[in-house]
Amino acid sequence: MIMRMSRLFVRTLREDPADAEVPSHRLLVRAGYIRRAAPGIYTWLPLGLKVLRKIEDIIREEMDAIGAQELSFPALLPREPYEATNRWTEYGDGIFRLQDRKGADYLLGPTHEEMFTLVVKDLYSSYKDLPLSIYQIQTKYRDEARPRAGLLRGREFIMKDSYSFDVDDAGLDVSYNKHRDAYIRIFDRLGFEYAIVEAMSGAMGGSKSEEFLAKASVGEDTYVRCSLCDYAANVEAVHVPPIAPVPYDDVPAAHAEQTPDTPTIETLVDHLNERFARDDRPWTAADTLKNVLFTVRHPDGTTEALAVGLPGDREVDDKRLEAHLGEGVVFAPFGDEDFAAQPTLAKGYIGPGALGEKKPAGVRYLVDPRVVEGTRWVTGADVAGSHVIDLVAGRDFSADGTIEVAEVRDGDPCPRGDGGVLETARGIEMGHIFQLGRKYAEALDLKVLDENGKLVTVTMGSYGIGPSRAVAAIAEGTHDELGLSWPREVAPADVHLVAAGKEEAIFAAAERIAHELDKKGVTVLYDDRAGKVSPGVKFKDAELIGVPTIVVVGKGLAEGTIEVKDRATGTREDVPADHLVDRVVRIVKA
Amino acid sequence: MIMRMSRLFVRTLREDPADAEVPSHRLLVRAGYIRRAAPGIYTWLPLGLKVLRKIEDIIREEMDAIGAQELSFPALLPREPYEATNRWTEYGDGIFRLQDRKGADYLLGPTHEEMFTLVVKDLYSSYKDLPLSIYQIQTKYRDEARPRAGLLRGREFIMKDSYSFDVDDAGLDVSYNKHRDAYIRIFDRLGFEYAIVEAMSGAMGGSKSEEFLAKASVGEDTYVRCSLCDYAANVEAVHVPPIAPVPYDDVPAAHAEQTPDTPTIETLVDHLNERFARDDRPWTAADTLKNVLFTVRHPDGTTEALAVGLPGDREVDDKRLEAHLGEGVVFAPFGDEDFAAQPTLAKGYIGPGALGEKKPAGVRYLVDPRVVEGTRWVTGADVAGSHVIDLVAGRDFSADGTIEVAEVRDGDPCPRGDGGVLETARGIEMGHIFQLGRKYAEALDLKVLDENGKLVTVTMGSYGIGPSRAVAAIAEGTHDELGLSWPREVAPADVHLVAAGKEEAIFAAAERIAHELDKKGVTVLYDDRAGKVSPGVKFKDAELIGVPTIVVVGKGLAEGTIEVKDRATGTREDVPADHLVDRVVRIVKA
Structure with a gap:
């Protein structure tokens, strides 16, 4: 073809559409x-x-x-x-x-x-x-x-x-x-x-x-x-790789401590390091257990409160939460009215009491899989300005189940547990x-x-x-700064043939090449535009349109050569006019 | 193929869908x-x-x-x-x-x-x-x-x-x-x-x-x-063929006559033949001019009353009227309320007065092209029980234009005026x-x-x-009482190959034929169903599905022949098994 x-119904644009x-x-x-x-x-x-x-x-x-x-x-x-x-x-x-x-x-x-x-x-x-x-x-x-x-x-x-x-x-x-x-x-x-x-x-x-x-x-x-x-x-x-339960026999009993003005993980960690410094290592956000609350509306119209407990150094990833809740479920973080409706949940200091024994009806509590039995946490004490230290999962609190919605980070361990890290x-x-x-x-x-x-x-x-x-x-995946650049199997044509010049001989040669290639089953997009369309415009259009092989019949024709260019690599070769069709067929069928 | x-995702039904x-x-x-x-x-x-x-x-x-x-x-x-x-x-x-x-x-x-x-x-x-x-x-x-x-x-x-x-x-x-x-x-x-x-x-x-x-x-x-x-x-x-104006110099002046109880064309014609009998020929419906009224609503929401005048032996063809009024125009025959709103239009006796000089605003009067200048008509006299006789188009009344919406009938003259009639x-x-x-x-x-x-x-x-x-x-256009029967160029397959029998040899031969035909580029729908599906069921399905050539590998195989049947004509021929593929290819490529 x-x-x-x-005649092609096309118009190329030099400017990007707004x-x-x-x-x-x-x-x-x-x-x-x-x-x-x-x-x-x-x-x-x-x-x-x-x-x-x-x-x-x-x-x-x-x-x-x-x-x-x-x-x-x-x-x-x-x-x-x-x-x-x-x-x-x-x-x-x-x-x-x-x-x-x-x-x-x-x-x-x-x-x-x-x-x-x-x-x-x-x-x-x-x-x-x-x-x-x-x-x-x-x-x-x-x-x-x-x-x-x-x-x-x-x-x-x-x-x-x-x-x-x-x-x-x-x-x-x-x-x-x-x-x-x-x-x-x-x-x-x-x-x-x-x-x-x-x-x-x-x-x-x-x-x-x-x-x-x-x-x-x-x-x-x-x-x-x-x-x-x-x-x-x-x-x-x-998924988080499976984590084995941690022994906790020597962990002291959980103890509530005054932690005034620590509504954020950052302020809490600073406070812990200042007032409750440990010998072996400083407190980090990963030592804290953050409880995040959401209002969840199911497709049948029912709503529930969902509390997600996860290490304080990670945020809940909305896309992961969305995927876990399933199609048609809508969720939003707890707002002031939501907290007002649940007076036992102390905003910023939510802890095991409010999510454990005293959990209000209609609240579901799910934790990150890193919160395995025996792990030690600092978390809210259910009253403003107070946190619990040495809270042990499985000993001091338990959840309704686990949920994998914490953000995934570069460097997290591979779930297969082979020692590799995720990127x-x-x-x-x-x-x-x-x-x-x-x-x-x-x-x-x-x-x-x-x-x-x-x-x-x-x-x-x-x-x-x-x-x-x-x-x-x-x-x-395949374009470059000049334009599109199609893989051969999906390109709109096999060859973009350019008649570059004004001479009758150039158009005659290009016309003949187009027909010979067509006869060999090669699809040719032939730039036969005469008149005011300069070779430069034609080259630009060829780069923009992105057919994988560009054949230029131009100045070289006088010396008997025709240029064949690979759109993707930019490689050019001058092919003797007599061998042009064979050479192009070989490239196209390669 | x-x-x-x-394996084909198909299920044929013996009963017609309701x-x-x-x-x-x-x-x-x-x-x-x-x-x-x-x-x-x-x-x-x-x-x-x-x-x-x-x-x-x-x-x-x-x-x-x-x-x-x-x-x-x-x-x-x-x-x-x-x-x-x-x-x-x-x-x-x-x-x-x-x-x-x-x-x-x-x-x-x-x-x-x-x-x-x-x-x-x-x-x-x-x-x-x-x-x-x-x-x-x-x-x-x-x-x-x-x-x-x-x-x-x-x-x-x-x-x-x-x-x-x-x-x-x-x-x-x-x-x-x-x-x-x-x-x-x-x-x-x-x-x-x-x-x-x-x-x-x-x-x-x-x-x-x-x-x-x-x-x-x-x-x-x-x-x-x-x-x-x-x-x-x-x-x-x-279109009605062009009709030349008729001389009307010797037509008497139009005269209104009492025609009690003649609300229909039929009763009117009977009355005319009884009370106003002509010497040369009896009155027929074609001598009367019927005026039919419609309410027309245009796409822009405006409405008008349209009166169509046409010979009494023809009805207005709704489809023709629809086509002439154009897309989006809705029309309905005048109802009692419409007549009530136009008291000058005497239902059943509408005539040249009400559609001429005394025509109410908003009424358009268009006539059939047979109502050319000089033609004589009997029509309503604008009062119940009265008609006008010897009413001459162009002399006694005129319309706002013509409209071609009268029904077309077998026997009407060809518009080209060559003497042929329409069927x-x-x-x-x-x-x-x-x-x-x-x-x-x-x-x-x-x-x-x-x-x-x-x-x-x-x-x-x-x-x-x-x-x-x-x-x-x-x-x-191509089905018959047995089922579909596709022209070759649009058929879902070239050949419907039926393995008719239970013998291993029949299936082996059919399988081989399918592959040989496939190699020659012939598309085969191969009924390879084994088990309970009888040859009779397979034949019925083949007739129903309507592939143009049916090849039956069956009892004849023992004598070395295979049946080839033309779905459309029902013609059968027994072809020697050795020549079967060549014969089918010739039929398919014919």
Whole structure:
């Protein structure tokens, strides 16, 4: 195929668009790949659509290769199935809702678990029908509070979502691993750097959960990797390595002390070192136990007070807390009114009394896993200006359970306990595979007859990739200061051919090369613009558009050479005109 | 590719679905191509999606072949552009509207004229950029009052819509004809019978307008064709052939007569023949002039009374009236309150006085083109029980204009005046091409600089095809009593291979044939189901699913023959096993 710049529906821009926050967004607009139609909603211009389609085709090929079958659900969905799983309520403001002319409720599908589950229930009834993997590549909608970063977080976007259906957990493991392998092939082909990280699975009820993250400084996701082993995890999913109980036979009894004017950890530590100095080592924030209170509202409308106890040197990580509380749960730190409503909780001095024996009804107390039996803490004494010292977990207080929501820091030990330490990095969530389990099958009553004629609930896996986000993530990972620079498999063309000059001979040679390359199956974006468009403008456009191989028919032609440039590395070579087509074909098919 | 029935996500049904009104809908559900998700909203199962994609690919190829460039707009669109063209209001209940979390108005795009116009305005600025044709294949939404007939009239459906942009009318003609030729190639390839008919263009402001209709008895569109020439037109677009004025010098003066109890045309004609018998011929309904009143509400909220005068032997055709009044205009016949509000209009006896000199303000009077100057009529005398005879158009009364909304009947003369008569037929609107002109370019200010540096408004053409409707229309046109029967180019597979029997040898032979055909590039739907599935069930499924060539490996295998059956004609041939693959390849590639 030959695309001619003189006719291609594109207009490159020299200036960055005002609303573009990240390089991929700036460059995709400037190079004429996309245009914004509304906040978080984009039009795909011809070049952008070509890249998107190539990504979709790669995904489709790899899905088909593992025997997954493509179907397509509507985007406009009735309320009822989402009511059955409670997600109509859980999604809150996060989805687009509408009514038809008869007043019936609809939503624009943000994900299609319900539809996948119901279609299998409709068609299948026996264990013999399983395993089954089905998928779609389809437009999805989320009413993001703050759509940002162009295609990276849109309100209308494309998703490939697949689901596996198995009769038992062993089958689910097989389906999960097939998808995992397919995802590795897909991400390898997409040509950008990625990490596979462990992700939260608790809230969704399944057991295994991994994310594929594109490494990118603009990414919204923080993940950690071990300095020694191959452990990597989304920050939400990081666990504290198991800690053994500590002997506490020789710890003196807990004793309350006056600690006036110590409402913060910092003032408390200073006070401890001044008035209660230890011989062996100074007090630090890590010796203190901080109790942080939240008001938590569940999707069913009920609220509770949640107290999180954690070492004083760490903050609660809101994203981790959000992930642990699960979808549709809203939380906020205790405010003055909340404290006023719980007079036994002494703000700044909350301690084991108020969270132990005297705990008010409706308060749940969960502690960080570092608070294991036998550990010694300084914490509030439940009255202003007083703290308890030598408070031993398990001896002097206990909690309702543990929660892993303390911030994760560079240098924290690897959960695998191999001596490595964690380092954080940022990424863009590009794919998510997880064992969904029986949550939706139970809610929507998807059962099949097993070998013994008994009805069993089907277990599901869920596997998603965002092709539209992938366009931006690849651009993010591969661009340079001159413009986009596509990996070959997703580039909108194989070769960007530039006729650089005004001479008839240059255009004639370029035209001939375009046709010869086309005949060999090479896709050519041919800059055939005549008249006022200077070679300089054409070179700039070629760098901006980012086709991986740039062929320049210019001054060298008189001496019988044509320049071939690698967009990514900038390497140039002068190729004899006679060998040009062969040389380019070899580069393209390499 | 080999698809195995044992693994294919499909379930055929022996019973018709309760909600299916037309054969295509019944069969597409029974054969496992689609499932209903909500009224007018469907899920595409794997077989259905394959047919849909093949149709889309044919359309894409032919669009690309005329140099049209593909892009893709969002389906979720902001209100503002539709406000600028007044369509936000005009669409009334016909579109889905919604608000985002910030309360901003959006719609689900029913068509994208505004978006196409604006993107060209954004990117282009000179006559040198034109002509341009751009298109998309995309999901569209209409909140139909009564979604019906499965995919034939859905609320979520797929459309290919393209638009051409030219600086002048001559350019538009060229673009229009290119699209027309491409449409002919597309419809020829889709493999069903179609008619190209003249369509209404007036309301949209353009000049040329044609529809591509699939011939189908279940079609919602009525069209006419001439018994002699190649004239064909949508009923909305049919014109009365020009009629010359009639001399009326010897017509006596109009005279009012008592005609008690003649509120209907039938009673009036009886009365005339009884009391005012003519020598030359009896009175017929065609001698009477019927004045029918409507209340018309325009999109801007204003209302008017419209009186339509037409020969008494014809009714007003609501669809023709709707088409003439234009999009967003709502009308209803005069009710008792309307008559009460206009006391000068004597219900059942409305005549030239009330519609002429004494016409109330706010009433518009339009007549059928058969009411030419000099024609003689019997009509109401504006008082109950009285009619005027020998009323001559142009002498005794005149109207505000003409309107072509009288019903079209079999036997009406061809508008080309060649002596042929019209016959009506029914069809499904599959494509519509029309010269849109400057309506949207003017509303959205799309101008380019012409050769002289002067700003000129661009003129547009609009060209649409519905691929999802095409799936149903093809099924409608090609099915038989046994099931679906796809034309080869859109079939979900080339060959339906049936292993008919229980013997190991049959399955081994079928398996080998499947692989050999696959190697030759033939797509095989292989019914490899073992166990309880009888040959009879497999044959029924093959007929129902409708792949054009059915290969049966069965009893004949022992004698070295395999049956090849043509699904459409039912022709069978026994082919020697050794020649089977070659024979099938020849059939498939024919």
